[in-house]
Amino acid sequence: MEGNGMVDVDMISLFPQNTFKNRPNGLRADLAQKLADLKPGFIRFPGGCIVEGRDLTNRYQWKTTVGDIEERKLIMNRWNVEFRQKLTPDYFQSFGLGFYEYFQLAEDIGAEPLPILNCGMACQYNSGEVVSLDALQPYIQDALDLIEFANAPVTSRWGKLRSDMGHPAPFNLKMLGVGNEQWESQYFDRYKIFEKAILDKYPAIKIVSGSGPSSDGGYFDMAWKELKQLHPGYVDEHYYKPPKWFLDNANRYDNYDRNAPKVFAGEYAAHPKESGNPEGRNNWESAIAEAAFMTGLERNADVVNMASYAPLLAHVEAWQWRPDLIWFDNLRSVATPNYYVQQLFAANKGTNAVPILRNGAVVAGKDSIYASAAIDKNTGELIVKLVNVTDAAVTTVLQLEKVTVPKQNATVTVLKSTDKNAFNTLDNPVLVQPVPAVVMVNGNKIPYVLEPSSVTVIRIKCKNI
Known part of the structure; x- marks a missing residue:
C-alpha cells in the first residue's frame, strides 16, 4: 500500500514459505514430516473428544472448516477450560487446518483418511447433551455430504467445492467414524440410524463404531453385545493404562471371536507416573510396555486390523494431556521413545503374520x-x-x-x-x-x-x- 489512510484488517494468516510439500496454507514441515516418517496406513482426524465438544453448539462441524480460509467459523477448542497450568484459557480453533487439509495430509503421507463425525451427542463427561432422534437428520446429512465431498465427481455440490479448493480428483474415502467414546443405549439408538442411512447410500463405506471409554466393564460389554448384531466395519477400542497393564494384556486378543466385527485399537498409550517435565511421561518404561503389547496386536492381525497411538502432538507450553507421541515448541520438534516404537512396527510390518x-x-x-x-x-x-x-x-x-x-x-x-x-x-x-x-x-x-x-x-x- 502507498500513501496515507486507514486500513481495517479482518483476517491475517502468516505462513513460512517452507511448508510441507510447499503447499500454500500448508502444514509445518517438521511436524508433518515426522508423521510421514511413521509410514502410517491411515490417519484418524480431527481426533476423539474434540469431535464431541463440551456441548453441541461447540462441537466440531466439518462444513465450517472448508472453503475460503477467511470464511471458516472460529470456535473455542473443546479443551480450552481444562488447561490446569494456564491461568488464562486462550485455546481456540480458527480452522486454518480443516477437513480439506486433513484429507490432503493423508494423501501427502500415503495414508488412508479416517474422519470421525459427531453422532448427535456432546461429551458425556461434560454436558452430556443429546440431540433427540427426530432431530438427528442434519447430523446424518453431514456424514452423507462428507462422503460426497471426498468421493463425488465435480458435478456434485460438495465435489465441486473440493474441486474449487484445488483437488478435482476424489480423495477415495473408504472409512468413516460415527461418534467417539459414547456409551449406553442413547449412542446405539443413534448409531443404528447413522449406519442404515450411510450403508443404504454408500454400501462400500466401512463404518467405525465405538465401544465406549473403557477397555472392559459394563459399558464395554454392552457395546460389544450390540455391535455384534450390527454391521460396523470396525469397533473402536480405547485404553489409557499404566505400563503394567500393557505388559499383562499382550495376549488380550488371542481369544477374541474371529467371526465378530474387526477391532480398531483407536486410542492407546501407556501412562506411567507423573513427571515434573511435560515430556517425562513419554519415558522408556511406557514405550517398551507399548512395544510388548503391540506384539499381541501384530500376532492377532486377523482381529485387530488397525491401531493408533494417541494423541499425536503436544506443544511444550500448551499441553492438556500427557503422554503424546511428538512434542514441539514454535521452532523445534522431538520424537519420543514411543514414537520410535510405533515407527519400528510400522516400517517392519511385513505382509503376513x-x-x-x-x-x-x-x-x-x-x-x-x-x-x-x-x-x-x-x-x-x-x-x-x-x-x-x-x-x-x-x-x-x-x-x-x-x-x-x-x-x-x-x-x-x-x-x-x-x-x-x-x-x-x-x-x-x-x-x-x-x-x-x-x-x-x-x-x-x-x-x-x-x-x-x-x-x-x-x-x-x-x-x-
Missing part, C-alpha cells in the same frame, strides 16, 4: 519376553520382533521352519535404554533412538542375545517364502 512359539505357546510375557513375527512377500524376508523387558541380557535361539535361510548378514535394529525414566527432549532429542546393527546368519538356527530392556527387530532373507 506368522506364528512364533516357545514350547508350543505364544511368546507373551513368560520370562519377560514378548515376540511377534511376519513375512514380507515383497522382499522375501522374515521379520522378527523381540521385546526384553528385564534388566538383564537374555540368550535365545531362533529356530526357523519351512523356509531355507542362506548365509548372510541379517539386518537388526535395536531400541533400548538402561534407564526406564529416560525420555527425549527438545534439547536432548536422541537420548533414546533406534540403533542399526547386523547379525551373522548361517542356516535355520540363529543364536541371539537380547540386550537388557530392549526392543529388537531382525530382518532375515529367506527362500521359499
Whole structure:
C-alpha cells in the first residue's frame, strides 16, 4: 500500500514459505514430516473428544472448516477450560487446518483418511447433551455430504467445492467414524440410524463404531453385545493404562471371536507416573510396555486390523494431556521413545503374520519376553520382533521352519535404554533412538542375545517364502 489512510484488517494468516510439500496454507514441515516418517496406513482426524465438544453448539462441524480460509467459523477448542497450568484459557480453533487439509495430509503421507463425525451427542463427561432422534437428520446429512465431498465427481455440490479448493480428483474415502467414546443405549439408538442411512447410500463405506471409554466393564460389554448384531466395519477400542497393564494384556486378543466385527485399537498409550517435565511421561518404561503389547496386536492381525497411538502432538507450553507421541515448541520438534516404537512396527510390518512359539505357546510375557513375527512377500524376508523387558541380557535361539535361510548378514535394529525414566527432549532429542546393527546368519538356527530392556527387530532373507 502507498500513501496515507486507514486500513481495517479482518483476517491475517502468516505462513513460512517452507511448508510441507510447499503447499500454500500448508502444514509445518517438521511436524508433518515426522508423521510421514511413521509410514502410517491411515490417519484418524480431527481426533476423539474434540469431535464431541463440551456441548453441541461447540462441537466440531466439518462444513465450517472448508472453503475460503477467511470464511471458516472460529470456535473455542473443546479443551480450552481444562488447561490446569494456564491461568488464562486462550485455546481456540480458527480452522486454518480443516477437513480439506486433513484429507490432503493423508494423501501427502500415503495414508488412508479416517474422519470421525459427531453422532448427535456432546461429551458425556461434560454436558452430556443429546440431540433427540427426530432431530438427528442434519447430523446424518453431514456424514452423507462428507462422503460426497471426498468421493463425488465435480458435478456434485460438495465435489465441486473440493474441486474449487484445488483437488478435482476424489480423495477415495473408504472409512468413516460415527461418534467417539459414547456409551449406553442413547449412542446405539443413534448409531443404528447413522449406519442404515450411510450403508443404504454408500454400501462400500466401512463404518467405525465405538465401544465406549473403557477397555472392559459394563459399558464395554454392552457395546460389544450390540455391535455384534450390527454391521460396523470396525469397533473402536480405547485404553489409557499404566505400563503394567500393557505388559499383562499382550495376549488380550488371542481369544477374541474371529467371526465378530474387526477391532480398531483407536486410542492407546501407556501412562506411567507423573513427571515434573511435560515430556517425562513419554519415558522408556511406557514405550517398551507399548512395544510388548503391540506384539499381541501384530500376532492377532486377523482381529485387530488397525491401531493408533494417541494423541499425536503436544506443544511444550500448551499441553492438556500427557503422554503424546511428538512434542514441539514454535521452532523445534522431538520424537519420543514411543514414537520410535510405533515407527519400528510400522516400517517392519511385513505382509503376513506368522506364528512364533516357545514350547508350543505364544511368546507373551513368560520370562519377560514378548515376540511377534511376519513375512514380507515383497522382499522375501522374515521379520522378527523381540521385546526384553528385564534388566538383564537374555540368550535365545531362533529356530526357523519351512523356509531355507542362506548365509548372510541379517539386518537388526535395536531400541533400548538402561534407564526406564529416560525420555527425549527438545534439547536432548536422541537420548533414546533406534540403533542399526547386523547379525551373522548361517542356516535355520540363529543364536541371539537380547540386550537388557530392549526392543529388537531382525530382518532375515529367506527362500521359499
